[in-house]
Amino acid sequence: MNAIQIGGLVSFTTIDYPGKLACVLFLVGCPIHCAYCSNPHLIPVGAGEYDPEKVFDWLKSRVGKLEAVVFSGGEALMQGQSVIEYMRRVRELGFSIGLHTNGFYPENLAAASPFIDWVGIDYKATQTNYELGWYRLQGNPDKL
């Protein structure tokens, strides 16, 4: 299994998980291109800037200080089983797990659901761009 690719980290937030003090991990990669994306640098799939194991060690140091860890992006679930396994490990530390997702990978969302406590669906593409992203993923971007 590949290590997850983390492209950004916010160490403290009061607004990304309802009612809980949290940090946010921003994962790289996203299949769609929303017009108002706030993190366009995270869209290309590539190496993450952060070592996932060092981030995990840092999360251990936040036990008792933070209440939740939010997985955002990019589209976190694009990284499939790697991110689901990382969520499982983080949840075992006692954190609530939040997910910001564009809903593009319902099978991955279903697989991750035992380890997720709160989900926010968020995308800013037009319906056409959302569908284009889907066809791009299938290797058929001319379908639209």
Ligand code: SF4
């Ligand atoms: S789904 Fe999110 S990360 Fe992906 S392009 Fe849209 S706003 Fe950006």
